[in-house]
Amino acid sequence: MSNIQIAKAKRLRSTPYTSRIERQGLKAYTTYNHMLLPAAFEGSMEETYFHLKEHVQVWDVAAERQVEISGEDSAKLVQLMTCRDLSKSKDGRCYYCPIIDDQAGLINDPIVLRINENKWWLSIADSDVILFAKGLAIGKNYKVNIIEPNVDIMAIQGPKSFALMEKIFGKSITNLKFFGFDYFDFRGSKHLIARSGWSKQGGYEVYVEDTLSGLDLYDHLFEIGKEFNVKPGCPHLIERIESALLSYGNDIDLNDNPLECGFDQFVNLDNDIDFLGKEKLIKIKSEGIKKKLMGVMINLDTINLSKSIELKDNDNNNIGELRSAVFSPTFNKVIGLAMFNKPYWDVGLEFNINIDGVSTKGTVCNIPFI
Numbered sequence: 001m002s003n004i005q006i007a008k009a010k011r012l013r014s015t016p017y018t019s020r021i022e023r024q025g026l027k028a029y030t031t032y033n034h035m036l037l038p039a040a041f042e043g044s045m046e047e048t049y050f051h052l053k054e055h056v057q058v059w060d061v062a063a064e065r066q067v068e069i070s071g072e073d074s075a076k077l078v079q080l081m082t083c084r085d086l087s088k089s090k091d092g093r094c095y096y097c098p099i100i101d102d103q104a105g106l107i108n109d110p111i112v113l114r115i116n117e118n119k120w121w122l123s124i125a126d127s128d129v130i131l132f133a134k135g136l137a138i139g140k141n142y143k144v145n146i147i148e149p150n151v152d153i154m155a156i157q158g159p160k161s162f163a164l165m166e167k168i169f170g171k172s173i174t175n176l177k178f179f180g181f182d183y184f185d186f187r188g189s190k191h192l193i194a195r196s197g198w199s200k201q202g203g204y205e206v207y208v209e210d211t212l213s214g215l216d217l218y219d220h221l222f223e224i225g226k227e228f229n230v231k232p233g234c235p236h237l238i239e240r241i242e243s244a245l246l247s248y249g250n251d252i253d254l255n256d257n258p259l260e261c262g263f264d265q266f267v268n269l270d271n272d273i274d275f276l277g278k279e280k281l282i283k284i285k286s287e288g289i290k291k292k293l294m295g296v297m298i299n300l301d302t303i304n305l306s307k308s309i310e311l312k313d314n315d316n317n318n319i320g321e322l323r324s325a326v327f328s329p330t331f332n333k334v335i336g337l338a339m340f341n342k343p344y345w346d347v348g349l350e351f352n353i354n355i356d357g358v359s360t361k362g363t364v365c366n367i368p369f370i
Contacts, residue, residue: 012036015062016152016211017218024232032063032126038234046329048231049238052201056160057233058221061198061205062152067110067122067130073142078112078120080136083258083275085268089114094179094194097122098266099129104257104277104284107132109248111196113181113207121207123153125248136276150209154218157203160228165204167224168217169193173204181207186220189213198235200243200370237326241335244295244368251293251323251337257281260289260339262367291320292345295369298334298353298362302327311338311362312352319344319351328369334362335369 006029008014013035025042038060041048051057069077079086082097083104089095091114099108099122108129113121122129130148137144156165165173169184173193176182181194191214192207208214222230239245246252252261259267259281269282296311308321318341325336344351349364 006031006036008036015060016208016215017060017062017154020215020218021060021232026232033065033124035063035065037061037063038232041232041234045236045238045326048233049236049329051229051231052158052199052233052236052239054159055229055231056156056158056164056203056225057231058218058225059155059157059197059233059235061155061235062208064123064125064153066149066151066207067124067133068119068147068149069122069133069144070119071142071144072118073137073140073144074118074120077133077137077140077142077144078122079273080140080275081133082112083268083277083281084266085271085273086112086114087271087273091116092181094123094181094196096179096266098258098261098263099132100258100275100277100281101132101254102277102280104280105254106248106252106256106258106261107254109246109252109263111179113192113194121149121151127248150211152208152211152214153205154208154214154221155197155203155205156221157197157199157233158201160230161201161203164221164225164228164230165193168220176204186213186217191217198245199239200245200368201239237324238328241324241326241337242328242330242369244337246293246337247324256291256293256339257284257289259284260291261293288342290342291339292342293337293339293367294345294347295365295367296322296325296336296338296351296362297331297365298325298336299360300327300334300355301332303334303336303355305336309353309355311340312354313344314352316352322353330370337367338364340364 028040030039097112111123176195183190197203311320320340
């Protein structure tokens with residue numbers, strides 16, 4: 001599989017940054033929202049992991065597409081889609097919002113940006129949320145406009161991201177609070193910049209609407225960033241699993257509900273807000289969840305996981321499935337995210353796993369790991 005190339009086509013879109021990252025040592029792509037998403041650059045996984053934790057990286061995450069919902073009923077529609085109460089949301093803030101269907105199954109877990117009361121961006125994970133939103137709007141006869149705007153995100157991540165961005169945008173950008181956003185000028189163009197990103201190392205995401213200005217900014221980040229040891233990068237498997245940053249389609253999907261995934265703080269059932277799947281979620285909470293997402297540690301020094309693997313007890317009963325895993329240099333063993341059936345999610349519980357014909361043991365643990 002490692003030598004099989006992805007054939008680019010109209011339905012598998014490149015990003016404005018594609019030609020640049022391919023010149024910067026890109027090793028692999030994955031696909032995300034019908035778009036190319038960088039998956040690996042030159043250097044070992046451990047080397048790029050430590051670089052992210054110590055320096056700064058610029059990521060092409062244009063595949064993190066936006067669903068723009070605007071119009072007089074836009075707030076109603078956004079609230080209908082998510083189990084999180086947005087009644088007290090504010091302009092200029094980001095909100096992590098599980099989106100569920102009528103059976104409380106997770107459709108997506110986007111970051112929702114409230115541009116203003118009548119304009120919202122849903123910065124989506126990998127699924128066709130725009131079709132879901134349009135279907136609900138038509139069914140409810142809401143007065144909204146739903147589009148995918150031309151927005152191509154680049155992320156600046158790592159502990160030195162703050163110094164790098166301050167050097168370009170000035171001191172004011174350091175005043176942004178986590179999950180806040182504002183508009184900042186770069187050579188005459190305004191860019192929406194959020195204090196956010198798919199890592200726990202700190203940083204920013206630039207929502208680029210002016211493509212030419214965005215490419216200019218991309219190049220400038222690498223020129224100015226030399227003193228900060230800036231490198232191209234991408235969402236990092238080791239760092240995201242250690243931090244329990246969940247990946248829709250890998251760790252969670254439509255067969256899971258928010259309570260099983262540990263999203264309790266984003267589920268509001270005790271007020272009068274209306275959202276799809278609310279009655280189902282109330283029933284699930286009353287009866288108790290039947291499975292739960294947990295961390296695992298496995299006594300291996302390598303793993304290459306491309307599909308879920310069953311986890312067994314000593315009587316060979318299926319007690320759950322491993323969904324993501326990687327060797328962690330921090331813990332010197334394989335760590336992962338797994339969905340366990342009730343009642344097998346107690347911390348410290350041992351399980352058996354067979355990988356490529358080799359059996360070994362693992363242990364249930366809490367998440368995040370770090």
